[in-house]
Amino acid sequence: MSNEFVRIAGLCAKISDGGTDKEILRGVDLEIPAGEVHAIMGPNGSGKSTLSYVLAGREDYEVTGGTATFKGQDLLALEPEERAALGLFLAFQAPVELPGVNNANFLRTAVNAVRRARGQDELDAVAFLKAVRKETKHLSMSDDMLKRNVNVGFSGGEKKRNEVLQMRMLAPSFAILDETDSGLDIDALRIVAEGVNSLRAPDFSALVITHHQRLLDYIVPDRIHVMARGRIIHSGGPELAKQLEAQGYARFLAEAA
Amino acid sequence: MPAIAETRDAVESLGQSTYKWGFETDIEMDLAPKGLNEDTIRLISRRKEEPEWLLGWRLKAFQAWQAMAEPTWAKVSHPPIDFQDAHYYAAPKKKAGPKSLDEVDPELLRTYEKLGIPLHEQALLAGVELPEGQEARAPIAVDAVFDSVSVVTTFRETLAKAGVIFCPISEAVRDHPELVRRYLGSVVPVSDNFYAALNSAVFTDGSFVYVPRGVRCPMELSTYFRINARNTGQFERTLIVVEDGASVSYLEGCTAPMRDENQLHAAVVELVAMDDASIKYSTVQNWYPGDENGRGGIYNFVTKRGACRGARSKISWTQVETGSAITWKYPSCILQGDGAVGEFYSVAVTNNHQQADTGTKMIHLGRNTRSTIIAKTISAGQSDSTYRGLVRMMPKASGARNFTQCDSLLIGDRCGAHTVPYIESRNMTAKVEHEATTSKISEDQLFYCRQRGLSEEDAVGLIVNGFCKDVLKELPMEFAVEAQKLLQISLEGSVG
Numbered sequence: 098m099s100n101e102f103v104r105i106a107g108l109c110a111k112i113s114d115g116g117t118d119k120e121i122l123r124g125v126d127l128e129i130p131a132g133e134v135h136a137i138m139g140p141n142g143s144g145k146s147t148l149s150y151v152l153a154g155r156e157d158y159e160v161t162g163g164t165a166t167f168k169g170q171d172l173l174a175l176e177p178e179e180r181a182a183l184g185l186f187l188a189f190q191a192p193v194e195l196p197g198v199n200n201a202n203f204l205r206t207a208v209n210a211v212r213r214a215r216g217q218d219e220l221d222a223v224a225f226l227k228a229v230r231k232e233t234k235h236l237s238m239s240d241d242m243l244k245r246n247v248n249v250g251f252s253g254g255e256k257k258r259n260e261v262l263q264m265r266m267l268a269p270s271f272a273i274l275d276e277t278d279s280g281l282d283i284d285a286l287r288i289v290a291e292g293v294n295s296l297r298a299p300d301f302s303a304l305v306i307t308h309h310q311r312l313l314d315y316i317v318p319d320r321i322h323v324m325a326r327g328r329i330i331h332s333g334g335p336e337l338a339k340q341l342e343a344q345g346y347a348r349f350l351a352e353a354a
Numbered sequence: 355m356p357a358i359a360e361t362r363d364a365v366e367s368l369g370q371s372t373y374k375w376g377f378e379t380d381i382e383m384d385l386a387p388k389g390l391n392e393d394t395i396r397l398i399s400r401r402k403e404e405p406e407w408l409l410g411w412r413l414k415a416f417q418a419w420q421a422m423a424e425p426t427w428a429k430v431s432h433p434p435i436d437f438q439d440a441h442y443y444a445a446p447k448k449k450a451g452p453k454s455l456d457e458v459d460p461e462l463l464r465t466y467e468k469l470g471i472p473l474h475e476q477a478l479l480a481g482v483e484l485p486e487g488q489e490a491r492a493p494i495a496v497d498a499v500f501d502s503v504s505v506v507t508t509f510r511e512t513l514a515k516a517g518v519i520f521c522p523i524s525e526a527v528r529d530h531p532e533l534v535r536r537y538l539g540s541v542v543p544v545s546d547n548f549y550a551a552l553n554s555a556v557f558t559d560g561s562f563v564y565v566p567r568g569v570r571c572p573m574e575l576s577t578y579f580r581i582n583a584r585n586t587g588q589f590e591r592t593l594i595v596v597e598d599g600a601s602v603s604y605l606e607g608c609t610a611p612m613r614d615e616n617q618l619h620a621a622v623v624e625l626v627a628m629d630d631a632s633i634k635y636s637t638v639q640n641w642y643p644g645d646e647n648g649r650g651g652i653y654n655f656v657t658k659r660g661a662c663r664g665a666r667s668k669i670s671w672t673q674v675e676t677g678s679a680i681t682w683k684y685p686s687c688i689l690q691g692d693g694a695v696g697e698f699y700s701v702a703v704t705n706n707h708q709q710a711d712t713g714t715k716m717i718h719l720g721r722n723t724r725s726t727i728i729a730k731t732i733s734a735g736q737s738d739s740t741y742r743g744l745v746r747m748m749p750k751a752s753g754a755r756n757f758t759q760c761d762s763l764l765i766g767d768r769c770g771a772h773t774v775p776y777i778e779s780r781n782m783t784a785k786v787e788h789e790a791t792t793s794k795i796s797e798d799q800l801f802y803c804r805q806r807g808l809s810e811e812d813a814v815g816l817i818v819n820g821f822c823k824d825v826l827k828e829l830p831m832e833f834a835v836e837a838q839k840l841l842q843i844s845l846e847g848s849v850g
Contacts (some may be wrong), residue, residue, distance in 0.1 A: 177804035193802035197820025207806035
């Protein structure tokens with residue numbers, strides 16, 4: 098089973114854009130064993146975010162081929178909330194605002210929804226508050242952020258921290274972080290990275306999507322994949338990040354062409 | 355087909371067990387013949403043993419009504435209503451209801467369950483008949499809302515001790531004629547509008563509340579508590595008078611869907627607040643909205659108006675409207691006393707084929723009067739919702755202020771939301787502010803919530819409740835919790 102954690106094979110997906118179909122994923126092959134953190138890098142428009150959306154179950158994308166399994170289950174057959182219950186978490190590149198919805202209330206509703214689905218007891222208000230306080234302290238977030246409405250009026254950095262807070266509270270076994278480093282200053286970056294690193298465990302995997310090698314100084318991945326034109330075109334160890342930073346994607350793009 | 359016949363057909367097609375008790379009126383005793391004329395009104399008045407002045411008042415209303423035409427300015431459409439095809443008086447009588455909960459529409463029971471309504475209360479709301487022999491207790495069935503009768507007794511004693519009168523209006527006509535005579539029709543005159551005139555002519559019952567000078571009513575008054583709540587009928591009349599320095603909070607309605615055999619409802623509510631008095635009137639309305647194809651459903655044409663007669667008096671309307679096929683309703687405030695305050699907080703939800711045209715009127719007469727309007731409209735399915743409001747600053751309303759905020763939320767792409775604010779200012783020092791927004795529940799928001807583990811329905815509920823927060827927080831605590839659940843249930847199946 099440990100070899101069979103996250104397995105994506107030949108995944109193809111398209112999106113309908115004003116009547117014309119646009120193929121974005123053109124056969125993605127990717128395996129992430131339990132306990133490993135992988136990173137995906139690649140030029141804009143290569144399909145990195147689409148991959149994260151398709152794995153999380155966004156309905157705008159139509160899967161046209163291939164498979165994606167998680168813990169042996171066919172991810173693509175599940176509703177988004179069922180994937181969440183199974184342990185998949187997506188930290189959004191652009192976290193969505195929910196006007197009028199209290200952040201703490203949202204978080205507690207979500208935590209209890211996944212706990213119910215996983216057969217765990219729900220957290221009562223006191224237990225929840227205790228757990229969330231511990232995490233906000235960890236992430237250097239003010240309690241004030243819990244009282245505000247979900248992502249409304251949050252700065253870029255606050256939104257990303259809020260994503261990491263949700264991730265930690267929802268206790269996922271597979272986390273996808275879609276450019277969580279964008280818009281973060283160096284201190285925030287360190288805090289966010291620490292938030293991910295401390296989740297590292299034999300039964301936890303992560304897929305980190307980023308443009309910058311900088312994040313990978315803090316979250317050191319086991320493997321790095323280069324994505325272009327809807328495929329993984331090259332994979333390597335953590336040293337690949339430095340190489341990409343120095344040389345860009347041109348070499349790999351030329352090789353793949 | 356006349357609307358009333360259509361409802362009857364639609365309702366009958368729902369099956370015997372669902373709705374049957376409403377339509378077996380033909381051979382019952384003590385039933386006025388169909389139709390509306392002076393004889394009908396005389397009959398009603400006689401049966402209720404009313405004084406001569408009230409009969410005269412009713413007849414005056416009837417004459418006014420005959421000369422009036424149905425208003426057509428609201429953005430609602432329905433088949434013509436045949437006002438002669440109805441019984442205007444039916445004494446509370448034995449009704450052929452379902453014999454037990456097993457015979458009640460399971461859909462209805464599921465809704466009760468989601469609202470967390472206890473079993474014995476479910477039976478009551480669904481109109482389940484009591485077995486033979488218990489019949490004598492039927493008129494006080496509402497007592498069953500509580501776990502014991504003693505709660506009701508305590509409640510009556512507490513009110514009596516405080517000097518608060520809270521009783522059916524027909525009882526008030528008998529026991530407190532001078533009060534009723536002084537205030538009835540003083541806020542909504544008999545000829546105010548077509549439906550108010552109709553109500554004045556034929557109303558059968560409703561509530562009367564009188565809070566004497568300086569008394570803060572010791573508990574929230576609820577139609578839930580009122581003994582005859584079940585048989586109030588379609589032309590309800592409510593009159594609330596609060597004297598100097600006194601205050602009351604009144605709750606109308608119930609979050610549980612009340613089944614009702616009458617399609618046309620035309621209630622009138624009059625509120626009077628004297629110096630420094632305050633009235634908080636909260637409504638949760640969840641009447642039968644018709645089926646998903648728009649057949650049947652209650653037509654709700656209500657006139658609600660409050661007069662802030664005294665200085666610094668305050669009237670606050672809060673309403674959550676999720677039911678009825680058609681809602682036509684504008685709870686209003688006449689801000690007469692200097693420094694009087696009027697408030698209107700509203701959530702109107704329409705789904706399927708429901709139509710709502712609702713809003714408020716704030717008439718500023720006195721100096722430094724203030725009003726606040728927060729209206730939230732949620733449309734889903736193929737429904738249509740209109741906010742229609744009037745803010746009028748009269749010449750003497752120096753320093754008066756109004757703030758209005760109208761927000762519409764659309765779910766899906768086949769519904770409509772409209773905002774029609776009228777603003778008239780005849781005083782240079784008056785200040786009127788109006789803000790309005792229209793938004794949709796976005797795919798992004800739904801996906802975000804679902805990725806965090808929430809079901810689509812829970813996600814919609816959360817977003818809608820967030821949207822309505824400013825209004826829901828005005829409701830009394832326990833009502834607010836129920837209203838939140840109700841919003842979610844009303845919108846079930848509206849996405850995806």
